[in-house]
Amino acid sequence: MTDWDSLYAPRARGMMASEIRELLKLLDRPEIISFAGGIPDPALFPRAALADAFARILGDPARAAAALQYSASEGYLPLREWIAAYMGGLGVPCSPDHILITSGAQQALDFVGKLFVAPGDTVLVARPTYLGALQALNAYEPLYAPLPRPGDNNAPLPGSGKRALGYVMPDFQNPTGLSLDLAARQQLLDAAAMRGLPLVEDAAYEALRYDGEALPPLLALDAEQSGGIDGSRVLFCGTFSKTVVPGLRIGWIVAPRPVIRRLVLIKQASDLHSGTLNQMVLHEVASALLPASLTRLREVYARRRDAMLAALAAHMPPGVEWTKPAGGMFVWLTLPSLIDAGGLLPRAIAEASVAFVPGRAFHADGGGANTLRLNFTLAEEGRIAEGVRRLGNLLSREIAGVA
């Protein structure tokens, strides 16, 4: 037999199968209440509007011919125009040639890694940070370091290369649910400017705000201070996965034109273009439904977030702390330091029929053993309350056993 391991490029060493992901694949038993996924409730998908759009486009021979054919790597122009207008509403004035359509925000992260990160370069991330960003960037063999904080702007970077890149999710971060306030956004931009650091702004959850007023994206602040997007150093990654549906795999990057031109070459080399029909359908559905359809999404998810926070307050034993997110999909728990969430998961599934994602995988440095992530968008309130009760009982026993 071929010794395949000996034939792989060194970057393959960073691509490890997650035991936890394998475990979580087994969660289709109906008695299990899973808070593990990061997925929207399919009951809220605009199924009828999508079905109508598919039927309308495929019912028109000329549009169907275009929709089913190869198309431009940049993406479907009317969709890029719609996104440009949407970005304008977020305080980011831009044009379609500042936009590349990607297959979800995940592909945007892969492309940014491909363009900016060579082995030994530094990627600066929050602690914890989005697991999928670490997976996308690991293929390019970076070293990781913490994002700059006020006061340490000139600390040396660990990487051997001169290049560095920052990655941040300013709104309702996956996994903590927390956002950067306006002062933190400005500090991050100042620190990035001082270092000449490009910043990847992952805005996957930006539209899912349940309380308070929207804050400007990093790109809006930076473009205003830099005389427009073409002077900015922020690469904004957006997606329809949370606001419409994930299964069509459509997201986007907004960036200065020279960067977009490079990313278009990467798109062409990587998969030619995103699905043509899916882009046309999302253009129709987004034009017709957004942002109005977000009102319903926010109402439902806010109630579930409230149910989860109430259940946590009712059922968690002393020593367990959690975030109170103003949006997004997740609550982040910190357990007493002796409790290992990864070790607890198999027992949570077996003994309490409840699942979560242990927090270690969200830490580029391997820490966070006593943390875990709970999703509140998929289950209904009653299930959320019951699942948190089960988890609270398990944790109470666990903490009593350790104490």
Added chain:
Amino acid sequence: MTDWDSLYAPRARGMMASEIRELLKLLDRPEIISFAGGIPDPALFPRAALADAFARILGDPARAAAALQYSASEGYLPLREWIAAYMGGLGVPCSPDHILITSGAQQALDFVGKLFVAPGDTVLVARPTYLGALQALNAYEPLYAPLPRPGDNNAPLPGSGKRALGYVMPDFQNPTGLSLDLAARQQLLDAAAMRGLPLVEDAAYEALRYDGEALPPLLALDAEQSGGIDGSRVLFCGTFSKTVVPGLRIGWIVAPRPVIRRLVLIKQASDLHSGTLNQMVLHEVASALLPASLTRLREVYARRRDAMLAALAAHMPPGVEWTKPAGGMFVWLTLPSLIDAGGLLPRAIAEASVAFVPGRAFHADGGGANTLRLNFTLAEEGRIAEGVRRLGNLLSREIAGVA
């Protein structure tokens, strides 16, 4: 302004925008007869069957919920089962866990590069070879060398790394339209075995045979000689882009299970998964229509191939040679050595209203200036004859001018 070029990883140097591609983007004037694309005729797309499948899936709440949701990185199981049966028909006995669904064959090439190619490794390619393969692999900074031929099995490789990978399109190659005969397939496998070389078999045009009997894929031959796919060193890349439609972006890789497990991690890190709904629709349409629907495709494309070959015989001046493909989408022209096809293209568009792809971009070593590729699947016979006549007249003047 940011000096973006200074911030890119070294691999970005291999990603150059093609002037020719920019030129070919401008070909939407109706008087131009373009042989430049590599695209199927949309009049042959199974539009009604696709529309029905979309309507059926989206009309069923449970199926729609799955179709619009996140899904497994491996791909939709029933589609992988269908592909496994299809591969069985090609002489490749395999199971769904030998298969990863990709976003077209282009993404399969990118993933193979990501898994197997580090800077300085060697990739062995035909001369000429598929331009898109060079674009996908360039991101991983290989050196290129010719595929082994009989008698030079032990020639040293140019790369500094110990790793090497072969890439080949055995059936109706893009750009030449030529196939490897059975002896050449066996010689290539023998040479690869001697070197311990993994071989990427790009089967994009495999189903588009107009004359003669099908030859076994490299993977079929190698699996038979190696006791099954898991003992083979061939990675087979297939696609629905030529047999159904390209716009849904669905292709696949068949490979030994350890390689598929690695590729699944790459898929997850790169874009999570291919469009769920598109996979479900292609499963329905392929199950219902293939292979019967290929009969019509082959009839139409064979007539167009014949029209192109007849027009070339009628209109090309002495000194121009061309291939006579038994399938696929392309005829390859070799001009007298002093004629530069790249220089000729702007005049062909401006003076003769006809377009083609100059051959240099298909050469990893930059040669092939006097070659060009003609596509015969998009235009109807009358347009093909007229376009070849125009090109023949231009070449006659050009050759007379050089002589």
